[in-house]
Amino acid sequence: KNEVEQSPQNLTAQEGEFITINCSYSVGISALHWLQQHPGGGIVSLFMLSSGKKKHGRLIATINIQEKHSSLHITASHPRDSAVYICAAFTGNQFYFGTGTSLTVIP
Amino acid sequence: KAGVTQTPRYLIKTRGQQVTLSCSPISGHRSVSWYQQTPGQGLQFLFEYFSETQRNKGNFPGRFSGRQFSNSRSEMNVSTLELGDSALYLCASSLARLWNTGELFFGEGSRLTVL
Numbered sequence: 001k002n003e004v005e006q007s008p009q010n011l012t013a014q015e016g017e018f019i020t021i022n023c024s025y026s027v028g029i030s031a032l033h034w035l036q037q038h039p040g041g042g043i044v045s046l047f048m049l050s051s052g053k054k055k056h057g058r059l060i061a062t063i064n065i066q067e068k069h070s071s072l073h074i075t076a077s078h079p080r081d082s083a084v085y086i087c088a089a090f091t092g093n094q095f096y097f098g099t100g101t102s103l104t105v106i107p
Numbered sequence: 108k109a110g111v112t113q114t115p116r117y118l119i120k121t122r123g124q125q126v127t128l129s130c131s132p133i134s135g136h137r138s139v140s141w142y143q144q145t146p147g148q149g150l151q152f153l154f155e156y157f158s159e160t161q162r163n164k165g166n167f168p169g170r171f172s173g174r175q176f177s178n179s180r181s182e183m184n185v186s187t188l189e190l191g192d193s194a195l196y197l198c199a200s201s202l203a204r205l206w207n208t209g210e211l212f213f214g215e216g217s218r219l220t221v222l
Contacts, residue, residue: 041144095140
């Protein structure tokens with residue numbers, strides 16, 4: 001059993017659509033990270049959450065500690081949002097990663 | 108401000124050899140963490156170094172080791188290479204320890220192929 005589960009695995013959206021990626025985890029965490037990986041490998045850190053909600057531009061991340069669940073939302077999606085989004089649970093001394101959600105936004 | 112620099116970017120080794128990868132963090136960052144990414148296992152945490160000491164370690168065998176120098180640059184070493192060690196090795200730097208940091212800055216990675 002994976003400590004971090006993401007859904008969906010693959011997602012195709014039309015430009016402008018609202019997108020939600022879900023992450024559930026089974027370990028106790030001190031923080032939950034959302035990462036973005038573009039083709040070629042480069043990874044960008046999007047959010048670190050320990051509670052509540054954070055917003056950066058068109059991206060919103062939420063976390064429910066009691067339910068051990070986090071969501072990443074993209075409003076008004078754009079083709080440049082096409083990437084793999086990875087959820088990572090940090091326990092305080094160990095990272096557990098989801099398998100990623102591959103997002104393709106079609107113009 | 109320069110980003111995280113990893114060298115070499117690509118390398119090919121044969122089974123049984125050893126390899127050393129280097130990571131130079133962003134100036135002022137004191138934590139360097141290492142990750143392995145493979146198509147089968149995805150991203151996995153290797154270890155974290157802070158102030159020249161290993162602070163956290165993932166579930167990897169002792170063949171995987173690392174160190175950090177006084178200027179915060181870090182190296183990781185894999186000895187007795189196996190085919191399964193073929194992967195993209197990423198490092199990330201942060202201002203503070205992993206448990207107390209808001210953002211990780213990743214390098215472009217070192218792609219290791221073991222033949």
